[in-house]
Amino acid sequence: MNPPVVVSWIDSGYADxxxxxxxxxxxKPMPTAHSVGWLYHKSKDKVILYSAWCSIDGKYEDGCExxxxxxxxxxxxxxxxxxxx
Numbered sequence: 897m898n899p900p901v902v903v904s905w906i907d908s909g910y911a912d913x914x915x916x917x918x919x920x921x922x923x924k925p926m927p928t929a930h931s932v933g934w935l936y937h938k939s940k941d942k943v944i945l946y947s948a949w950c951s952i953d954g955k956y957e958d959g960c961e962x963x964x965x966x967x968x969x970x971x972x973x974x975x976x977x978x979x980x981x
């Protein structure tokens with residue numbers, strides 16, 4: 897199992913289906929999001945993280961990942977490994 901990571905990435909900061917004036921979003925900054933999890937996959941297109949996993953006899957079991965998150969690689973600012981003991 898890989899050590900956990902913190903992925904810092906640019907998020908749209910807006911995911912709401914309500915009616916608003918589009919001009920109200922023009923000067924809003926694009927926020928930096930930070931996701932913590934285990935790196936499952938990294939490619940030129942996307943990174944897949946999981947933040948929960950199952951173990952059998954105390955060992956990680958591939959195929960038993962939960963809370964998946966996909967992040968577009970082009971939005972990623974950094975990936976920093978956390979110490980894991």
